[in-house]
Amino acid sequence: MLPVLYIGTAQGLFMAFFFVIRDPARPGDRAAALLMALLSLPLVGQLLAMKLAVAGHVIPRLLASPAFPLAYGPLLLLYTGSMTGTGGRFSPARLLHGIPFVLAAAAGLVCGPGPLPQHPPFSPAGGPPRSLYAACDIAAMVSMITYSAVLFHLLRRHRERLWDYYSHLSHRVTLLWLFWIALSFVLAYLFVLLVLLGAVTIPRIHRLEAAALSRWAAITFFIYAFSFFSLNQPAVLREGGDGVREERQPEKRYEKSGLKEEDADGYLAALEDYMNRKKPYLQGDLTIAEVSKQLEIPKHYITQIINERLHKNFYTYVNEYRVGEAIRRMSQGKYREHTILRIAYDSGFNSKSAFNTVFKRHTALSPTEYRKTQASRAGDQG
Numbered sequence: 001m002l003p004v005l006y007i008g009t010a011q012g013l014f015m016a017f018f019f020v021i022r023d024p025a026r027p028g029d030r031a032a033a034l035l036m037a038l039l040s041l042p043l044v045g046q047l048l049a050m051k052l053a054v055a056g057h058v059i060p061r062l063l064a065s066p067a068f069p070l071a072y073g074p075l076l077l078l079y080t081g082s083m084t085g086t087g088g089r090f091s092p093a094r095l096l097h098g099i100p101f102v103l104a105a106a107a108g109l110v111c112g113p114g115p116l117p118q119h120p121p122f123s124p125a126g127g128p129p130r131s132l133y134a135a136c137d138i139a140a141m142v143s144m145i146t147y148s149a150v151l152f153h154l155l156r157r158h159r160e161r162l163w164d165y166y167s168h169l170s171h172r173v174t175l176l177w178l179f180w181i182a183l184s185f186v187l188a189y190l191f192v193l194l195v196l197l198g199a200v201t202i203p204r205i206h207r208l209e210a211a212a213l214s215r216w217a218a219i220t221f222f223i224y225a226f227s228f229f230s231l232n233q234p235a236v237l238r239e240g241g242d243g244v245r246e247e248r249q250p251e252k253r254y255e256k257s258g259l260k261e262e263d264a265d266g267y268l269a270a271l272e273d274y275m276n277r278k279k280p281y282l283q284g285d286l287t288i289a290e291v292s293k294q295l296e297i298p299k300h301y302i303t304q305i306i307n308e309r310l311h312k313n314f315y316t317y318v319n320e321y322r323v324g325e326a327i328r329r330m331s332q333g334k335y336r337e338h339t340i341l342r343i344a345y346d347s348g349f350n351s352k353s354a355f356n357t358v359f360k361r362h363t364a365l366s367p368t369e370y371r372k373t374q375a376s377r378a379g380d381q382g
Contacts, residue, residue: 002050004213004216004217004220005043005046005047005216005220006047007220008040008043008219008220008223008224009040009043009044009047011220011223011224011227012036012037012039012040012043012219012223013036013037013040015032015033015036015226015227016034016036016037016040017033019032019033019036020033027082027083027085028078028079028080028082028083031075031078031079031082032079032226034075035072035075035079035226036223036226038068038071038072038075039068039072039219039222039223040223041068042065042068042215042219043216043219043220045065046212046216065105066104066136066137067100067102067103067104067105067107067136068101069136069140069143069144070100070101070136070139070140070143071101072143072147072185073144073146073147073148074097074098074101074147076147076151076182077097077147077150077151077154078094080151080154080155080178080182081154083175083178084154084155084158084175084178100139100143104135104136104139137196140189141189141193144185144186148182148185148186151185152179152182155182158175159174162174162315163313163314163315164288164303164307164313164314164315165287165288165289165299165303165314166287166288166314167281167285167286167287167314167315167318167319167322167348168284168285168286168349168350168351169315170350177229177230180225180229181225181226181229181230184221184222184225184226185222187221188218188219188221191214191217191218191221192214192215192218195210195214196210196214198210259304259305263301264301264304267295267301267302268305268309270295270297271291271295271297271302271305271306274291274294274295278294279321279325280294281318281319281321281322281325281348282325282346283348284345284348284349284350285350286318286348288302288303288314302314318348319349319358321348322347322348322349322355322358323347323358323359323363325346325347325348326344326347326349326355326359326367327363327370329343329346329347330343330367330370330371331374340367340368340371343367344367355367
């Protein structure tokens with residue numbers, strides 16, 4: 001299992017360095033760098049203790065602290081908040097997430113180093129007593145369950161809010177790749193848990209060895225999973241401050257918006273005129289931030305008007321125009337040679353599946369069926 005230590009350490013330290021120096025920096029890079037560093041340090045500590053025979057020194061004892069897993073959940077939460085735009089500003093209350101990690105690290109220092117066997121089972125480098133590791137394992141499992149639930153909840157809420165901000169729902173916007181990171185986090189800890197349960201129930205498996213090896217494998221797996229899914233993945237679009245923020249309950253959402261009735265009428269008229277004259281919906285990546293910028297109307301006012309006056313969300317509002325454009329093109333002879341896919345893209349859709357779904361929702365027919373109907377009507381008239 002030594003190769004696992006080497007490749008996990010190398011990849012983790014490389015990714016930590018990469019996130020620090022990436023230019024231009026992206027939201028979440030600092031949290032990602034710290035997460036990669038804290039994932040790598042226990043592996044570094046184990047290598048130092050095993051290969052350099054410095055188990056009694058304070059450095060490997062610090063690096064092999066059982067407290068590190070308690071920091072992974074809070075850092076993933078910080079990273080997710082940065083990527084979805086729900087991180088908010090820093091507040092002292094956010095430091096409370098780090099209390100379990102600090103307490104466990106302090107306990108490890110107070111307990112002092114323990115002996116390091118020179119053969120398997122490998123105990124953590126100069127580590128604290130087994131009772132502290134057992135306590136930290138239990139706390140880490142509780143932390144994993146809690147933070148995983150919070151992460152999946154944030155991603156679900158993020159997806160629900162997208163309908164009011166975007167006219168398309170690509171993976172770039174939905175952050176599906178971030179879901180896979182969270183799932184990898186869960187799978188890594190489940191693997192450790194299953195190995196530990198097996199070590200308890202199967203007498204031939206040495207518990208210390210199983211615990212150490214499973215931790216190394218799980219950490220290495222998650223480092224590579226995080227690297228694979230996070231590299232070159234953009235955050236939610238933020239033109240003009242277009243981060244998707246946490247919303248209040250629907251009934252209270254516009255309670256204090258300050259939008260006057262007469263202003264709402266004018267804004268709605270300006271919005272309809274802009275959509276009909278400029279046809280911004282032909283842009284496949286149109287966002288409410290772009291509409292707000294062009295009309296010089298605050299985003300939350302546009303969202304409120306579409307929600308309250310038209311009883312729609314931004315996604316539905318824009319795609320109705322796109323369907324109308326597609327219908328117009330299908331009905332005109334000069335577009336007869338154009339394929340349905342070309343018409344879809346020319347009308348502002350950025351995927352065939354999205355076009356088919358939205359089109360059928362608004363017409364009760366698939367694009368192919370609708371075109372055949374139009375062709376049949378044209379033949380009858382001829």
